[in-house]
Amino acid sequence: MAFNFQKSPDSNLRRGQIKTRHGALRTPFFMPDATRGFVKLSTGADVLSTGTKAMVVNTFHLYLQPGLDLIKKAGGIHNFMACDQPLLSDSGGFQVFSLIHRSHKMGKIDDEKVTFKSPLDGSSHELSPEKSIQIQFILGTDMIVCLDDCPPNDFSRAQLEESVARTLAWAKRCKAEYLRQAKKRKMTEANRPLLFSVVQGGLETDLRRHCASELAKIGFDGYGFGARPVDTQGNFLADILYETAQAIPEKSLRFALGVGTPEDIYRCALMGWDMFDCVIPTREGRHGRLFYFKKNFSQFGRPKNSHGPVSKAPDFYRTLNISNASWAKDFSPINPASRNKELRLYSKAFLHHLFRLNEPLGQRLAALHNLEFFQDLLEKIRQNNPR
Secondary structure, three states: OOOOEEEOOOEOOEEEEEEEOOEEEEEOEEEEEOOOOOOOOOOHHHHHHOOOOOEEEOHHHHHHOOOHHHHHHHOOHHHHOOOOOOEEEOOOHHHHHHHHHHOHHHEEEOOOOEEEEOOOOOOEEEEOHHHHHHHHHHHOOOEEEOOOOOOOOOOOHHHHHHHHHHHHHHHHHHHHHHHHHHHHOOOOOOOOOEEEEEEOOOOOHHHHHHHHHHHHHHOOOEEEEOOOOEOOOOOEOHHHHHHHHHHOOOOOEEEEEOOOOHHHHHHHHHHOOOEEEEOHHHHHHHOOEEEEEOOOOOOOOOOOOEOOOOOOOOOOEEEEEOOOHHHOOOOOEOOOOOOOHHHHHOEHHHHHHHHHOOOHHHHHHHHHHHHHHHHHHHHHHHOOOOO
């Protein structure tokens, strides 16, 4: 499926709209991770109150627990988690490969499939390209991702070449299984899930370009950035992310998996990435770190000729640690302009009190505040693009 995007004259920022079975989404957009079918400590109504329009669920974790039989009986993952928003399911590959790369005792990778041990009970399981697609059709998500070979970025050139070759071979098998499953369910192009493949290649720009080019020949609705968006020292891979985005077909969705921080989202959006997901807003909130726009910031100005890798973002936000004693007597609301009544009602002093007592309510409020900040950030980024 081809998508049309409006492009900024000052950067590679794109603005568009995609349709899914559970609603339309304006790009670029951010999805919180509802890993096991929920955003930690939050209800669906909580998440909706932040302006969130779509979420990501995790194939690996849902397959292991609660298991596919239960999700089938519920009528799919939307029914199980009482969600009527668009959902994207990952392939499970990142989790399985991370498990094996951390310890070879946890599994084995070959050209046919991945064999792994469950971190829950040590039981043995297999995940092939076909099985990953089958699981995601059972989940019934609106967007699904091909199983890929996901290596660490510091792998050798030879190892990365092997990873790219396996990723391409598996993408072909995933696409074939996707078409089989859609036909079996008598799905039309209009009501079947969007299919994403993943571009691998580590820090080797030519491998990233080659992988993207070969995936485009197979044909997908969208293409993701594979592996972590930072190197082993934590440095943001601006050049690699830019080159990968430009290698993806212009009328296809570009999914920056695992990105991330507010500044990285801004930079990637200006490079032409359309979709983002990360645990940062909710995880940081549960640890008492809150994101705020700086007082003198209202909107992003037009970037100056940002048509290449964007190495730096404007200084547009700050963070505070609500556990610090300086907030103990601050009776201003957590966010006086929030769409969520509770964030307008409760004070920073009360939130500080909750964290001092390790009360889950405090973690919930802080996580929701951060989710709203991230959704407001994406709205400000979208406003940069011409209508």
